[in-house]
Amino acid sequence: MNIAEVEKKALAEISKVKTPKNLDGFRIKYLGRKGEINNFLSEIPELPRQEDRKKAGILINEVKGRIEEALALRDKDLKNQSLKKVEKEPFDITEPGKTVPLGSIHPITKFREFVRDTFSQLGFEEVYAPHIEEDSYNFGLLNISPDHPSRDLWDTLYLENGDLLRTHTSNIQVREMEKRKPPIKVMSFDRCFRYESVDPHHDHTFTQFDLLYIDKKVSMVHLKFLSDLFLKKVFGERTKTRFRPKYYPFVEPGVGVDALCPFCEGKGCRICGREGWFEIAGAGLVHPQVIKNGGLDPDEYSGLAWGFGPDRILMIKLGIDDIRHFNKGDLRFLKQF
Numbered sequence: 001m002n003i004a005e006v007e008k009k010a011l012a013e014i015s016k017v018k019t020p021k022n023l024d025g026f027r028i029k030y031l032g033r034k035g036e037i038n039n040f041l042s043e044i045p046e047l048p049r050q051e052d053r054k055k056a057g058i059l060i061n062e063v064k065g066r067i068e069e070a071l072a073l074r075d076k077d078l079k080n081q082s083l084k085k086v087e088k089e090p091f092d093i094t095e096p097g098k099t100v101p102l103g104s105i106h107p108i109t110k111f112r113e114f115v116r117d118t119f120s121q122l123g124f125e126e127v128y129a130p131h132i133e134e135d136s137y138n139f140g141l142l143n144i145s146p147d148h149p150s151r152d153l154w155d156t157l158y159l160e161n162g163d164l165l166r167t168h169t170s171n172i173q174v175r176e177m178e179k180r181k182p183p184i185k186v187m188s189f190d191r192c193f194r195y196e197s198v199d200p201h202h203d204h205t206f207t208q209f210d211l212l213y214i215d216k217k218v219s220m221v222h223l224k225f226l227s228d229l230f231l232k233k234v235f236g237e238r239t240k241t242r243f244r245p246k247y248y249p250f251v252e253p254g255v256g257v258d259a260l261c262p263f264c265e266g267k268g269c270r271i272c273g274r275e276g277w278f279e280i281a282g283a284g285l286v287h288p289q290v291i292k293n294g295g296l297d298p299d300e301y302s303g304l305a306w307g308f309g310p311d312r313i314l315m316i317k318l319g320i321d322d323i324r325h326f327n328k329g330d331l332r333f334l335k336q337f
């Protein structure tokens with residue numbers, strides 16, 4: 001193709017381009033470093049006569065100028081066309097934009113912030129322990145040997161290699177004792193798993209909170225104080241705390257912590273199942289053997305452990321009738337909080 005034919009082809013193509021963006025392709029094709037016009041320019045030195053070289057240079061540059069002009073013109077035309085289109089279909093720039101649906105904070109997450117704030121003000125630090133756990137941290141080191149009948153308290157999901165999905169957040173206890181020096185003040189609010197047949201009160205995935213406090217002379221008085229403070233914060237000043245003896249292999253003595261029903265104040269109502277009290281937490285003084293398992297001297301140190309199920313507390317407080325709502329992701333449920 002000679003230069004005149006290239007020019008003709010270029011001008012024809014450019015006039016058919018539909019968008020300013022597509023024009024760029026043609027700019028490169030004709031005027032780019034390896035474009036058609038440069039090809040002609042690079043052949044000039046091969047012409048034998050000085051006069052012809054001069055003429056060819058002028059000619060090619062004129063063509064280049066006309067293509068540039070055509071590109072600029074087409075660009076302007078296309079932009080004008082799209083402006084006209086906007087003018088023909090006027091829109092109201094003050095109209096509010098499309099609303100993007102916003103999520104809300106999950107009730108468990110909200111409660112976690114509250115619990116974390118409450119206890120961090122008392123000097124407790126939030127810690128984490130593995131969800132996939134060794135038998136020892138979940139059971140063995142907490143005084144629960146493989147054949148211990150109390151294993152029945154925790155229906156457990158085992159992995160093929162003998163590890164398990166932790167059944168409680170109490171697996172922080174020995175892990176943190178191994179890592180720290182007393183005074184130890186830690187808490188964990190996290191997921192746990194059990195081999196449950198699910199119903200409105202049991203789910204295979206749920207939340208637990210554990211508190212561990214180890215120091216010299218930690219006693220039941222501390223436990224009572226912490227329980228009372230927390231239950232009043234959750235259920236209001238008029239609730240009361242009650243301890244009942246309860247067995248957990250890793251505490252001695254062990255207690256069940258009850259809260260006076262804030263709805264009937266002990267008279268017995270539908271919400272507390274006519275009991276007047278809610279069983280809220282399990283707790284006790286850390287068993288001397290567990291303190292030893294954590295590498296500390298039980299003659300020097302004592303400690304308290306305290307754990308509750310946040311799902312259960314929220315169900316009571318917010319009137320939620322099925323624990324499975326928490327993990328369903330049903331917006332009709334979540335939007336209420």
Ligand code: PHE
Nearest residue numbers: 168170248282283305306307
């Ligand atoms: N980990 C116990 C459970 O899952 C609760 C508990 C925590 C009891 C701390 C005593 C002390 O039932």
